[in-house]
Every structure is written in structure tokens, then in C-alpha cells.
Amino acid sequence: MPAISMTVNGEKVCGEVEGRTLLVEFIRNNLGKTGTHVGCDTSQCGACVVHVDGKAIKSCTALAVACDGASVDTIEGLAQNGKLHPMQEAFREHHGLQCGFCTPGMIMAGIDIVKRKGKKLKEETIREELEGNICRCTGYHNIVKAIQAGAAKM
Amino acid sequence: MYEFEYHRPKKLADAVKLIKSKKEGKLMSGGMTLIPTMKQRLASPTDVIDLSGLGNFGVSVSKTKVTIKAGTTHAEVASNSDLKKAVPALAALAGMIGDPHVRHRGTLGGSVANADPAADYPAALLALNAKVVTDSRTIEADKFFKGLFETALRANEIIKQVSFDIPAKSAYSKMPNPASRYAMVGVFVADFGNKGVRVGVTGAKGSAYREKAMEKALSADFSAGAIAGLKIKADDMNADIHASAEYRAHLVGVMAKRAVGAAK
Amino acid sequence: MSDTGIGARMQRKEDHRFITGKGRYTDDINLPGQAVGYFLRSPHAHAEIKKIDTRKAEKAPGVLCVLTGEDAAADNIGGVICGWMIHSKDGSPMKAGPHPVLAQGKVRHVGDQVAVVVAHTSAQAKAAAELINVTYKVLDANVDPVASQKRGAPQVHDVASRNTVFEWELGDKAATDAAFSSAAHVTTLDLVNNRLAPNAMEPRAAIGSYDAGEDHYTLYTTSQNPHVARLVISAFVGLAPEHKLRVIAPDVGGGFGSKIFIYAEEVVCLWASRRAGGVPVKWVADRSEAFLTDANGRDHVTRAELATDANGKILGLRAKTIANMGAYLSTFASSVPTYLYATLLSGQYNIPNIYAEVDAVYTNTSPVDAYRGAGRPEATYVVERLMETAARELNMDPAELRARNFINSFPHQTPVIMCYDAGDYSASQKKAMEMIDYAGFEKRKSAAARKGKLRGIGFSNYIEACGIAPSAAVGSLGAGVGLWESAEVRVNPVGTVEILTGSHSHGQGHETTFAQLVSDRLGIPADQVAIVHGDTDKVQFGMGTYGSRSGAVGMTAISKALDKIEAKAKKVAAHVMEASESDVEFKDGSFSVKGTDKKMAFGEVALSAYVAHKFPTSEIEPGLKEGAFHDPTNFTFPAGCHICELEVDADTGVTEIVDWVAVDDFGNIINPMIVEGQVHGGIAQGVGQALTEAVVYDEGGQLLTGSYMDYCMPRADNLPSFRLDFTKTECPSNPLGIKGCGEAGAIAAPAAVMNALTSALGVKDVPMPASPQNVWNAMAHLREAAE
Numbered sequence A: 001m002p003a004i005s006m007t008v009n010g011e012k013v014c015g016e017v018e019g020r021t022l023l024v025e026f027i028r029n030n031l032g033k034t035g036t037h038v039g040c041d042t043s044q045c046g047a048c049v050v051h052v053d054g055k056a057i058k059s060c061t062a063l064a065v066a067c068d069g070a071s072v073d074t075i076e077g078l079a080q081n082g083k084l085h086p087m088q089e090a091f092r093e094h095h096g097l098q099c100g101f102c103t104p105g106m107i108m109a110g111i112d113i114v115k116r117k118g119k120k121l122k123e124e125t126i127r128e129e130l131e132g133n134i135c136r137c138t139g140y141h142n143i144v145k146a147i148q149a150g151a152a153k154m
Numbered sequence B: 001m002y003e004f005e006y007h008r009p010k011k012l013a014d015a016v017k018l019i020k021s022k023k024e025g026k027l028m029s030g031g032m033t034l035i036p037t038m039k040q041r042l043a044s045p046t047d048v049i050d051l052s053g054l055g056n057f058g059v060s061v062s063k064t065k066v067t068i069k070a071g072t073t074h075a076e077v078a079s080n081s082d083l084k085k086a087v088p089a090l091a092a093l094a095g096m097i098g099d100p101h102v103r104h105r106g107t108l109g110g111s112v113a114n115a116d117p118a119a120d121y122p123a124a125l126l127a128l129n130a131k132v133v134t135d136s137r138t139i140e141a142d143k144f145f146k147g148l149f150e151t152a153l154r155a156n157e158i159i160k161q162v163s164f165d166i167p168a169k170s171a172y173s174k175m176p177n178p179a180s181r182y183a184m185v186g187v188f189v190a191d192f193g194n195k196g197v198r199v200g201v202t203g204a205k206g207s208a209y210r211e212k213a214m215e216k217a218l219s220a221d222f223s224a225g226a227i228a229g230l231k232i233k234a235d236d237m238n239a240d241i242h243a244s245a246e247y248r249a250h251l252v253g254v255m256a257k258r259a260v261g262a263a264k
Numbered sequence C: 001m002s003d004t005g006i007g008a009r010m011q012r013k014e015d016h017r018f019i020t021g022k023g024r025y026t027d028d029i030n031l032p033g034q035a036v037g038y039f040l041r042s043p044h045a046h047a048e049i050k051k052i053d054t055r056k057a058e059k060a061p062g063v064l065c066v067l068t069g070e071d072a073a074a075d076n077i078g079g080v081i082c083g084w085m086i087h088s089k090d091g092s093p094m095k096a097g098p099h100p101v102l103a104q105g106k107v108r109h110v111g112d113q114v115a116v117v118v119a120h121t122s123a124q125a126k127a128a129a130e131l132i133n134v135t136y137k138v139l140d141a142n143v144d145p146v147a148s149q150k151r152g153a154p155q156v157h158d159v160a161s162r163n164t165v166f167e168w169e170l171g172d173k174a175a176t177d178a179a180f181s182s183a184a185h186v187t188t189l190d191l192v193n194n195r196l197a198p199n200a201m202e203p204r205a206a207i208g209s210y211d212a213g214e215d216h217y218t219l220y221t222t223s224q225n226p227h228v229a230r231l232v233i234s235a236f237v238g239l240a241p242e243h244k245l246r247v248i249a250p251d252v253g254g255g256f257g258s259k260i261f262i263y264a265e266e267v268v269c270l271w272a273s274r275r276a277g278g279v280p281v282k283w284v285a286d287r288s289e290a291f292l293t294d295a296n297g298r299d300h301v302t303r304a305e306l307a308t309d310a311n312g313k314i315l316g317l318r319a320k321t322i323a324n325m326g327a328y329l330s331t332f333a334s335s336v337p338t339y340l341y342a343t344l345l346s347g348q349y350n351i352p353n354i355y356a357e358v359d360a361v362y363t364n365t366s367p368v369d370a371y372r373g374a375g376r377p378e379a380t381y382v383v384e385r386l387m388e389t390a391a392r393e394l395n396m397d398p399a400e401l402r403a404r405n406f407i408n409s410f411p412h413q414t415p416v417i418m419c420y421d422a423g424d425y426s427a428s429q430k431k432a433m434e435m436i437d438y439a440g441f442e443k444r445k446s447a448a449a450r451k452g453k454l455r456g457i458g459f460s461n462y463i464e465a466c467g468i469a470p471s472a473a474v475g476s477l478g479a480g481v482g483l484w485e486s487a488e489v490r491v492n493p494v495g496t497v498e499i500l501t502g503s504h505s506h507g508q509g510h511e512t513t514f515a516q517l518v519s520d521r522l523g524i525p526a527d528q529v530a531i532v533h534g535d536t537d538k539v540q541f542g543m544g545t546y547g548s549r550s551g552a553v554g555m556t557a558i559s560k561a562l563d564k565i566e567a568k569a570k571k572v573a574a575h576v577m578e579a580s581e582s583d584v585e586f587k588d589g590s591f592s593v594k595g596t597d598k599k600m601a602f603g604e605v606a607l608s609a610y611v612a613h614k615f616p617t618s619e620i621e622p623g624l625k626e627g628a629f630h631d632p633t634n635f636t637f638p639a640g641c642h643i644c645e646l647e648v649d650a651d652t653g654v655t656e657i658v659d660w661v662a663v664d665d666f667g668n669i670i671n672p673m674i675v676e677g678q679v680h681g682g683i684a685q686g687v688g689q690a691l692t693e694a695v696v697y698d699e700g701g702q703l704l705t706g707s708y709m710d711y712c713m714p715r716a717d718n719l720p721s722f723r724l725d726f727t728k729t730e731c732p733s734n735p736l737g738i739k740g741c742g743e744a745g746a747i748a749a750p751a752a753v754m755n756a757l758t759s760a761l762g763v764k765d766v767p768m769p770a771s772p773q774n775v776w777n778a779m780a781h782l783r784e785a786a787e
């Protein structure tokens, strides 16, 4: 089994994986970071979104071995020294979550949108950019508001 | 997923050697199609050769020509500033593929090699009269897309890059499948001035194709009106729960008109 | 109003763990030594099982055991049940076929579970499952609910001839027929209420763990009602008595009804753990499995008629519905197209005569049961589509036709069981019309036409019945259980409070709203209140969360227990402050003695109750803990008016919702932020039903919408932002005056969209979902007219 190492939320981690081990499996099973979720098997729901080398990707559709040496950020790494990331804060303030299952992926996607599109986001832009993230609870209304507000504070 | 051995060569020559030496090797670029397919156990390679270590990515734009390396992600194509000036339609098309996360990983080479009947790039490659350059030869787009998930690529042949001449104007118009957001119908129109107009259509049939009657009409008069009366035959169009053959045929006309109207 | 009391827009207490990735869902739990269960499922819609050969699979690497329906029968593992008895018109009981936890003799839908493989890893279990050799004799499939009752249709269950589970009726047929024969106008609609897949984003999962030392079972499961799961697994499946079975539903990632039901996989994980020698067995559905096996929603085919006099006064309503139950009767399936549906056919209107007939049928498709709204969306769809269509046929403004027929005195007894207790339907309609600028619609329509868009507007004045109670009433209608709720209030010696509730929160925010109630009543900050739920070992009993009942029923139980806490604390305070109990007042979190400056904070009284130094323990027991069971006296009746405005691209058939207003009457509101969120989510699911979603099977019973590639979930760009407001009539049947808000959006939305769409296109009906293709097909007449 290949041995891999990567930086996850700023910490060096290593492990042995099979070729077929998905990044999300490595994060959840090997590292015990269960904030990254799996909501589908066709790479569409976005519950599994993490950042790899600064870019949002679907960790259910990446091989862990292929991320050897990469820097990975998950929902668990956002808060720093007990202080929430502005995007996390905004989701709470604007009630951008209900059951919480899509939330880690939404927050990671939201931060990625800001990285690419800047802090001043139009509602329409956010809705388009969320194409790869499905939420069944909120009707997106408050997620859109949360991302808009979180972006402005980033 | 079945277990396989993973390889990540650094040089194209090594990749070629590896894929040829393995019993059932499979190339992987962004993995956005290959990994879901393997998860569903529809593909069971003994070896996966990951091309992402080759460093084979980038868009280069000269005065008359564009070359895009196979490993360039959809996100890179969508945001390349030179390409946005030279062929904005292609950058826009790349920005319509999947979602932001998919665009961060999925690549031109993977999409072209996969030849999904609903993929976006094939329409552009046909309309732009692109050349697909592999490790061993150059294949014209017209000869590349052969049928349902079928291309002119030989087993173990690796796409290196795609290149094409810059058209005077072009546009891509896409009617996404409401569920998958792949193209239910996508039409790429490229106007090469006195070299004529080419129209690539995806999503409508088993494989991307050129709508020659439209090309003829548009070469004479590049306006939406020129193709307004053109009847598109539904005979060999795809039909599924999302769109009947008749509806698809209708959409080819609508998307073509919109693309012509938007071309720049 | 305090920052954390009733009515406060308080941020949710549960959010911190979810936004930091610390939520704990079933799949996040791993027990030591745990193995993986993988289900081999039927590839056929309908087939006899001739033989199952598991020998090779049993010998495969890592396999602990392979179990089939024969093993279940040998171990006396009972099937899962349907807990609501419906009787047909002729008095005969419904014909429920067996629903074994693993198929016995026959498979009845694609995805039916045939065997389970337990192995150390998921890959090993899947690999072994490929070695199981099942010999099937494939039978013709019965997929179309309408055709299923025809002679010669393939029979799904032997007990149900013509695949008919029941032929049920409600209302006075003769009186209704008479009303129709005297009518000036009759509006008729043939409607299909499309089958939906609930799609909670967290797929179902279960971990069964058997402790041989204690002969005790623990089940972690994605359930909306863990106590009901325990009851069914004990009393009907017969796996273990209740005191030997603990069911834990930790964080649950959405339910919408689909996680109410007791599914075979949960039972099998428990049983397989015993068979595997006590190794915990975990199963997590992937999305494809969810599409094949989660109970679906809706799936009605209805002919509906509305009789009016010459002035648009409604004389009667008739509906004949065929309800598809799928291949098995799921836990509450039979109640949905009957008592949750036909009892709401009066809508918000004074309708003197109503008659409904419902035939429930088996087909070779996955089971159908309650999904957000459960029966009530189907009823609202019938009533509100009829109203709008009738208005058009009568050349009346649809708002005016509704206003003429609104019920405006309460209580109001409808001809279909329900007695509405309070409401003000014209207030919500009026407000909604102002908000959307109804008067300005024609202008907006012309402006849209200039852009080549067809613009439409549509109303939906829904009503629902929430709480699903009282127990005696539902019992008389066939429910197998009472539908009360329980609560326990534990005050700790320091004055902090734990609330144990039988409700379950899977997105609704109970940890916040329930704490607000306590904060309001006891005058302590909400962060000093913990809500405990979802564990049968901690909470004594409860009926769970569905039917928008957790507020009206669950919180009322808490409120009653708080009454008892207050009463006892007053006694304690009186002794400590050496005053007569009648002189002690409780206000803003402190007890004081009238006419003196003697005062004790709630926390001090709590401590005194535990210290028990200053009162006679022969009269007053030490401690401060009270419980209550609450059985409501009536359903609650939230209602409101939603108006949708949309534009259709005539070239492509693409529909865009451009505006949405919702004015709801939920009675008193505990936390407006949370209530608005519930409405948003409900509307989105309703819009999904109207525009994007459908479960589709081919003629052979193969599922064509088995993943998000083909099942179209509404995404952010399919939806607008919603404009919400509220009107209020307090609910008289509970002390909090609350009605419930969880399903309103999903109930209201489909009719609003389809009324708007049919108005835009000038057609009578478009099949749901109004996908671009269906809309384009519906515009054929416009294209012909243009040619």
C-alpha cells in the first residue's frame, strides 16, 4: 500500500492507503475528521468539498494518493484559536443551515467563491456558483445571504 | 471500486511506456469522469496512470492560433485572459462545464478523450476545426469523434494538446440537462470569415456533429434570420426522459440562433 | 421580550457544532471492531427467487456471515409493518402483503434486499456479494398504478387481488352527487401528483450492535422517531423486548418524512450483529441505494371536480384518487392518501358537500409513504388547482372566487372530519396580494411579453392539519399508536435545566426553540438549558418529529412539565422564605413574597429543593424534576396564501420564478428566524415538485432516475429569494397558541407554481414536473397558432 503524506489544516499527516482510497475516505476514516460528508455517489452534491492547494474540489472524486504532498483544508481547520472564520459566523448569523449536513461543503464552497470572485458578491453570482452544492433543507435563501455577508467580512 | 495500482509519471514518455506495459491500464487526468465510473464498478483497470504529474497544462494564444495542453483544467481555460480576448466563446464554454469544483479538476484532454455525447468541448472542437495532437500523431476534429463515447484514439494513445485557428467570431449556446447540467443541446458557432462558418452540435446525437445545412446558410449570411426557416430533422436525435428527439431537434435551432446572435 | 425568550430571533444553539464540522451523524460513529454490512439487492422489478447460493461468498476473504430471507425466517425475525389500519368501503380491512426484512420467495421492486454480507471492510463485503448466485424467475412487472387494478395485471401480493390494498371513501356520496346535479357549473381536472424522492442529504445509515454478555442490542440509526423504531422492532419484528434494545438517533441530516419509517436495513444490522457474534455491523446507504429504497412521496392520479352555482359559490367537491403504495406498505403509508389527504379537501373554503374515493394500489416500485406534507400537499394541489381553473372558466378573478368562499367563522366543521378552530384567510390573501402588487400584474405581463417572455401569476391558499392528534381520534381512524408527546424537565441543583423530549430534531432547531420556551418560562438564559433527545435510554418515550408536531404537541408537553416545576418550586420557595404558598409569586426568574422584599432566584430555589433542609420532606419530596405527557385536543390548522410569479421562455420552455410572496398564519411564533427557514425550505421542495423533480420508472420497473444525473434536485439557481410575512390567529388548542410551520411551504408551493404556469401559457394543465420539455410540449397550441 502506498504511503502518503499531506498537510491537513496546517498539520503534517501521513498514512498508508490503497490506490482506490478516496480523499474523503482518507480524511474521514484515517484522520477521523468527519466534518467532511458524503451525500452522493455521482460527484454532484458537494457535501464533500474541501480545498486542495487552495482550490475547492470534491473530495469524493479525488484519489488520496493523487493528493500526496498536497495541502488540504477542511471545515475543521477554519476556526483559528477558537475564533470562527467569518464565513462560519455568517452561516450561523443568517441561519444558513438546518440539518447541517450540506453545511461544511457549503462553507468551503462559499470561501472558494470569495477567493475567485471577490468580496462583493451579487445574489445571482452566488446562486450560479453554488451549482455543485445541493441543500435540501434551506431552499438556499439563507445560504445565499450568509455567503454574501460572510464574503463582505472576509 | 476495485483495487488497482496507481502511477504518477513525470514525463510523457514514461506515461506512454507505462500504459503500454500494463494489462488493463487506464489513463487518468482530472478523474472527474474516470473516478465516478470506477466507483460504480463500470471500469476496473489493473493500473491507473495519473497524467497530472506531467505538467502538461497551459493555454497559449498567438496572433492566429490557440493551443491548449491536454492537462489544462476547465477553470484555467475559463479564466485565461488571452483566450478570453481571442476566443471568448471557448472560455465561456469551459466556464459552463459542471460546477466550480469539477472545473478545478476536470481537463480538456479528459473531456475530449471521453467523448461523452453530452460533453461541451466536442461541439467547440468541431466548430473550431481543431487538431487533436497525441503522443504519436495529429487528428482532425472531424475525424476524431466517431460515435457514442468513441474516438479515433487508439488504445493507449495519449492526447497532448488541442490547437485551432482563431475565428473572426464565435459563440456557444447551451441548454443544460436540468438534472445533470451536461448539455442537453449545445451549439458552437464559429465564423471564419471567407473560410466559412462551422457549426458544432453536442448533446443532440450519439456523438457531437456538424450541422452542415446551417453552416451553408450562415456562410452566406451570418445572421439568426438565415437559419430561422431551417428544419432540423429529429430522426437520429437522442431521446430520454428529459428531452424527446423532436424537442432536441427544436433546441438545436434555438441554440444555434442564440449563438449566432451572441457571436463576437 | 428577552433575547432568548419566545418570539426572539435567537441564533441557533446547535449551529456551532455543525459549522465547525463537529456534528455527529450516524456515519461519523465507529464502534470498536465494527464490520460492514452490504446488501445484495434485486436487479429485477418482479421475480421469483428460485435459489440463493451463498457458499462462495461465505468463504470470501473477510466475510463474517451472509444472511438471506430463509435465515430470517429460521430465526423468527418478523417483517416490518404498516401501523395504520384502513378499512375499505365494504368494511373489509386493508390487504397488507408481508414485508420481510430480506426477500422471501419473491422480489417486488428493483432494489428489494435479497441478502446481506457482513465483512470486515466494505470492499470485502461488496466483492463477496458478487459471488452470491441468485436464480430468479423473472415475472412481468406492474408499474403503472392506473393499470394495476385491471384484470390480468401482474399481481404484486397474493393477498391483494387486482393489486388493490383498499378502496376507501370519505364524505356523503349521495349529497355530493345531488349538489353536482344542481350546479350551474362543474370544473373537472385530471391531475397527476408526481412521485418524489425525499432526498435528505444525509443518506440513511445504521449501526447494529449486540452485546452477548447482557443480551442487549443497541441501534444507531438515522431516525426521526427512535422510540417508534424501538417499539416496532420489539413488538412487531420481535427481535428484542424494549428494555433490551436501545435506539439512538444522533444528529440526523434531514428527514422530511423519509426517516420516520422503520426500514429493513436497521433490523438486519441488529440481527446480523448477533449472528456475527456481537461484532457491530454498520451500513451506510449510498445515494443510488437511497433512490432505490427510501420511501418515496406523493404519486397520486386524481380526477377532481368542483361544482359551483352561477355566482361562484361552491356547492360540492368530488375526487377520485388512485394512490400508488409501491411494492410494500411502509410504516404509515396507508394513512397518507386517506386521513392525511381527503380530510383537507375543504381547503380554506366553505364547501357543504365533499366526497372522496381513494384506491390504494400495489406496484413493483419502491414503497411510498409520508414525505414533507404527506397527503396535505396532494389535497391542496387538488383544491387550489380546482379553484384557479374554476375562476378562469367562470371568468372571475381567482382571488375574488376564493374570497367569496372563504370560511370566516370559527369553529368550522367541514364535511370531511376536520373542525377548524381558528383562522383568517382573507387577511393572509389580502396581505399577499398587496405584497406582490397584484393590481400591477398586467403591466408586468406586458413588459415581459416585450422581452419575449410569457408571464403568469398563481395563488395557493393552503390549509394543513398539524400535530397528527388527538390520540383517541387517530385511534378511531386506524392509527396503531397514540400521537401524544412526552417531556421531562430536570432542574439541576445549580438551576440549569435539561429538557428530555420525545421529539427529534434533524434541522428544525429544537435545541434552540425548546430552550427559548424554558428561558421564557423560568427566566433563565437559554444557554443554561440543554435539550436531550434521540436516545431511548435517556428519554422515556416519545412519538418523534413529523407532521409539524414538535411545536404544538412536543413543546406543549414541555410547557405542562414546566407548570409542574413552577408549582413545586413555589412550594419550596414558600417554605424557605417562610411565607404562605399563596403569597409567593414567580416572575422574571425569581420567586418573591407579596408585600415584602423577600426574593429568591430560580437557581436558589432549585438548590433548596435538592438540599432539602428547609421543608418537610414528608409533604414535599426533595429534588426538582417533572414529566408530562400531552395529548392535544385537536389538530392545529396553519394556513396562508402563497403567490408565485413566473416567466416562461417560449423558445425553450424554461420557467423562471421571478417573485414569490408567502403570508402564513402559524399562530404564535417562537423564533421567527427558524420559522422563516422552515418556510424557505418547504417552498423549495414544493417548487422542486412543480418544476424539476420526478421519480420515473420504465415499463419494466427499472428506475430511470436513480441518481442526481437524472433526478433533478432544485439548485440555488432554480430558485428566487422569497418574500415572507405573517398574519396571526392564535391556536386555541394549545397553551402556546402555536400551529406548526414545517410543511407549509411544501404544501402551498406546487399549486402556486402550476396555477401561475397554466396562466402564463393559457392552458388547463401541464404535467408536473413542468420541466422545459413538458412546458415546451404544452405550448404546441401557441406554435400552431403562430404558424
Ligand SMILES: Cc1cc2nc3c(=O)[nH]c(=O)nc-3n(C[C@H](O)[C@H](O)[C@H](O)COP(=O)(O)OP(=O)(O)OC[C@H]3O[C@@H](n4cnc5c(N)ncnc54)[C@H](O)[C@@H]3O)c2cc1C
Pocket (backbone or CB within 6 Å): A042, A043, A044, B026, B027, B028, B029, B030, B031, B032, B033, B034, B035, B051, B070, B096, B097, B098, B099, B102, B105, B106, B107, B108, B109, B110, B111, B113, B114, B116, B118, B119, B120, B121, B157, B158, B159, B160, B180, B181, B182, B183
Ligand atoms: C458533477 C459533474 C458535472 C459535469 N458536467 C459537465 C458538463 O456540464 N459538461 C461537460 O462537458 N462535462 C461535464 N463533466 C465532465 C467533466 O468535464 C470531466 O472533467 C471530463 O469529462 C473528463 O475530464 P477529466 O480530466 O476529469 O478526465 P478523466 O476522468 O481523468 O478521464 C476521462 C477519460 O479520458 C481518458 N483520458 C484522460 N486524459 C487523457 C489523455 N490525455 N489522453 C487520452 N485519454 C485521456 C481517461 O482514460 C478516461 O477514460 C462533469 C463532471 C462531473 C463530475
Ligand code: FES
Pocket (backbone or CB within 6 Å): A037, A038, A039, A040, A041, A042, A043, A044, A045, A046, A047, A048, A049, A058, A059, A060, A061
Ligand atoms: S459526496 Fe462528493 S459530490 Fe456528493
Ligand code: FES
Pocket (backbone or CB within 6 Å): A096, A097, A098, A099, A100, A101, A102, A103, A134, A135, A136, A137, A138, C201, C253, C254, C507
Ligand atoms: S442544511 Fe440540511 S441539507 Fe443543507
